[in-house]
Amino acid sequence: MASKQDPRKAKIDSYIDQNLKKVFSELETDEMPDQITDLLSVLRAQDEEMQAKK
């Protein structure tokens, strides 16, 4: 982290972190690919099947 003695570096670091958070939150809104939602459905179905057998 930037030291309090170096406000210029603190300003640059803050600018970088704010932009990073923005990029990251944009990536978070990217649509979940079908292969992941399909995989989750299969895994849940398998779990339910296992539970039913118990």
Place this chain on the structure above:
Amino acid sequence: MSDLDPRDELVTHLPALRAFALSLTRNRATADDMMQDTVLKAWTNMDKFEPGTNMRAWLFTILRNNFYTSRRKLNREVADVDNVFSDSLSVKPDHDGRLQMTDFKAALNQLPDEQREALVLVGASGFAYEEAAEMCGVATGTIKSRVNRARARLAELLHLDDDEALELTDTATIAVVGNPGLPA
């Protein structure tokens, strides 16, 4: 968070996990493969997850280990990049903001994987240096050093050390984030 069934909790971390996968691989197809492996591994090893610990950190660790193992197997340091950063902008900001974000993403793209990863974990995902170090299997000092080098490189690539650039970014940053705590 801890009241949730761990498998339900896992689902809540998927958007962040995907963002991390995209930022690490910078390639949608590779990120999706990494996600798939991670979800499968986490789901089938859920008994190894310790309730009360940070599931997001656990998932990120599985994913990054997959990534670096696969990178070693392929024996290549340079990823097959498909402009994940530049085409992911879903909401267009104003003109100046868009230009600045494009420059920022291009600069981010140029960082070595380990530096970009450390910066994303600490700067974007909000992990403590100690947590990031544990996730990456390195000393805390190594993560601090990677983050510092990544920030210095970005500052260099974006010419943030120039007086004029800093003033310009100041205006845009303050306008966007409204942080009055920044030194003038």
